[in-house]
Amino acid sequence: MIFLWLVGGTVLVVVPFFLWHDPYSLWPSLYAGGIGAAVYLIALQFYFMRKSPKTGINILFGVVLAVLLVTSYSHWKTMDTMSAWQRTRIGLIRAVIANGIFVSEDVCERSVPVFAAFHKQQKKKGIAPLFAEFHAGKINNGLFPTTYSEYNPTRRYVHYQSDTAVVLVSVDTVAQGLQSDYRNADGSTGRVQVMTTLTSREVRYERNN
Amino acid sequence: MNETTETGTSPEFSAGYLQWIYSLTIISLVFIFFVQPQLKQTMRPNASLIAPPHIVAAGIVIEQGIQEFQTGRAEPVNSNARYSVLASLLILFIFAPTIVLFIVHRQEKEERAAIGGIGVKNSLSTFMLIISLGLLAIIVVGTAAGTYITPSVFDTMKKDNDITYQRDMLVNELVDAYIVIMQYYYQTEKFGGKNPNLFEKTSNGAVRTVHSLSKLGIKEESKNGKLYLEPVSSDTLLILYAVGTKPGSGELFKNYNSDIGKIQFTMTVRTAGIFHEIQNNN
Numbered sequence: 001m002i003f004l005w006l007v008g009g010t011v012l013v014v015v016p017f018f019l020w021h022d023p024y025s026l027w028p029s030l031y032a033g034g035i036g037a038a039v040y041l042i043a044l045q046f047y048f049m050r051k052s053p054k055t056g057i058n059i060l061f062g063v064v065l066a067v068l069l070v071t072s073y074s075h076w077k078t079m080d081t082m083s084a085w086q087r088t089r090i091g092l093i094r095a096v097i098a099n100g101i102f103v104s105e106d107v108c109e110r111s112v113p114v115f116a117a118f119h120k121q122q123k124k125k126g127i128a129p130l131f132a133e134f135h136a137g138k139i140n141n142g143l144f145p146t147t148y149s150e151y152n153p154t155r156r157y158v159h160y161q162s163d164t165a166v167v168l169v170s171v172d173t174v175a176q177g178l179q180s181d182y183r184n185a186d187g188s189t190g191r192v193q194v195m196t197t198l199t200s201r202e203v204r205y206e207r208n209n
Numbered sequence: 210m211n212e213t214t215e216t217g218t219s220p221e222f223s224a225g226y227l228q229w230i231y232s233l234t235i236i237s238l239v240f241i242f243f244v245q246p247q248l249k250q251t252m253r254p255n256a257s258l259i260a261p262p263h264i265v266a267a268g269i270v271i272e273q274g275i276q277e278f279q280t281g282r283a284e285p286v287n288s289n290a291r292y293s294v295l296a297s298l299l300i301l302f303i304f305a306p307t308i309v310l311f312i313v314h315r316q317e318k319e320e321r322a323a324i325g326g327i328g329v330k331n332s333l334s335t336f337m338l339i340i341s342l343g344l345l346a347i348i349v350v351g352t353a354a355g356t357y358i359t360p361s362v363f364d365t366m367k368k369d370n371d372i373t374y375q376r377d378m379l380v381n382e383l384v385d386a387y388i389v390i391m392q393y394y395y396q397t398e399k400f401g402g403k404n405p406n407l408f409e410k411t412s413n414g415a416v417r418t419v420h421s422l423s424k425l426g427i428k429e430e431s432k433n434g435k436l437y438l439e440p441v442s443s444d445t446l447l448i449l450y451a452v453g454t455k456p457g458s459g460e461l462f463k464n465y466n467s468d469i470g471k472i473q474f475t476m477t478v479r480t481a482g483i484f485h486e487i488q489n490n491n
Contacts, residue, residue: 002311009303017295023285024273026266026294033262033295037302048310057313061306068349071356076263078359082366083267087274089370094278096377103384108483112391116480119395174281191281202392 005044012036027080034076038069091176095192098154098172099207102194106156106168107205110135110144111198114166118200126163127200144168155186168196169208177209184209261301261351262294305344312338372455376472378433379451380485383476386427386436386449387483393425394480434472437465447478457489464489 016032045065049058114131121130135158138144144156157169169185175192184191193208269290273283312334422429422438429436434453450465453472460470476485 002307005307005311006304009307010299013299013303014295017298024283026262026269026286026291029291030262030266030294030298033298034302037298040303041306044307044310048314052314052317055314055317057310057317061310064345064349065306067353071349071352072263075352075355075359078356078363079263079267080270082359082363083270085363086271086366087277090271090274090278092374100377100381103381107388108384112388115392116395174277174279176277176281201396203388205388 098175182209301348308341462489
């Protein structure tokens with residue numbers, strides 16, 4: 001008899017476990033299998049209650065079963081929410097790092113010194129030629145070096161708008177931005193992108209995504 | 210010796226007691242030398258048959274977050290983890306409770322019928338009962354304790370994260386302020402004449418800032434905290450303070466704005482660059 005029950009329980013767990021299969025998550029399978037297990041345990045409890053209705057074991061197991069089912073649902077739900085929250089936070093940390101690197105490099109290291117030089121110069125050279133002169137040798141085919149480090153692959157575009165403005169567009173190829181369907185400058189979608197505009201009047205940066 | 214007629218109160222070193230010891234020893238040895246090495250060979254080092262399935266499922270989600278952090282995309286769940294979760298679900302929620310219930314009910318029935326014994330069969334069932342009770346205890350106690358503890362752990366994580374996030378945002382706001390200040394510092398009135406210099410010299414030769422942060426277009430207050438510009442002592446140095454709304458580790462720390470115990474950053478701005486440090490971390 002125990003063998004039949006074990007086979008029945010296994011079927012009740014395994015079938016929904018694989019029916020609700022999600023290649024990227026275990027939670028749908030786990031919830032489905034858990035419901036199968038709950039149905040099985042309740043059926044098992046009723047079986048023994050009918051077989052020997054007055055034993056203390058039945059009462060004890062009934063209490064244990066109730067505690068197990070209620071706490072399992074509650075705890076699984078909390079763990080599901082908590083792990084999803086942690087995953088989102090990890091992504092957010094990555095986006096904050098990307099944003100910080102772009103501001104530090106594009107604005108503080110690449111634009112502000114050119115802005116300062118522009119306002120100090122005796123000759124009246126336009127800000128775009130001055131920028132090109134400042135970063136001569138570092139820009140290849142309209143791109144700054146693409147990689148900050150092996151863990152932070154980026155695309156760093158430089159656009160000159162006549163002599164009066166330089167636009168730097170930086171895309172992090174890993175970090176997810178705010179909008180998942182945003183079209184990035186490098187053709188990818190949904191990644192962090194920051195745009196820095198350098199003119200004679202200002203250094204402005206904005207986070208596109 | 211008849212196995213079925215010997216009772217559980219046998220003296221030490223009786224045949225029944227020795228059988229019980231032998232069977233336990235054999236089962237343990239089989240598990241240690243045959244079952245366990247097989248499991249280790251077929252499963253990942255961190256896979257486990259009796260790890261609560263929800264712990265494995267949550268771990269996979271966090272692992273995918275780390276993969277996204279490194280490469281920008283998450284890998285599908287590998288089959289080892291999937292089968293590990295299925296196995297632990299079956300062992301903890303199907304096999305253990307079923308074995309416990311059947312054995313306990315059978316022993317109860319045998320006690321009522323006044324039959325029993327400590328033969329190999331009963332030793333095996335006692336061993337199975339102990340193992341199954343242990344597994345059942347793991348899942349019941351573990352889940353109940355988790356239900357009680359995890360929400361408070363989650364709350365603590367959220368609070369810590371809020372503090373960390375505010376720290377990051379305050380640094381961003383300080384850097385934003387620095388960028389604006391640099392523009393005012395370098396930009397002369399020749400360019401449009403609308404942006405006056407940042408500093409001026411008073412009649413006695415002292416230096417002072419012309420504008421407050423708000424007049425430079427810098428937001429002095431946000432949901433993360435407040436920014437302050439310290440009166441200058443030189444025209445090559447500025448000190449900015451950012452005081453958050455969240456608590457720092459020093460409860461009695463006196464903040465720049467006379468608050469007590471809040472996160473605080475100081476940013477020193479020079480023409481050569483910036484230096485910032487946190488003064489009341491958490």
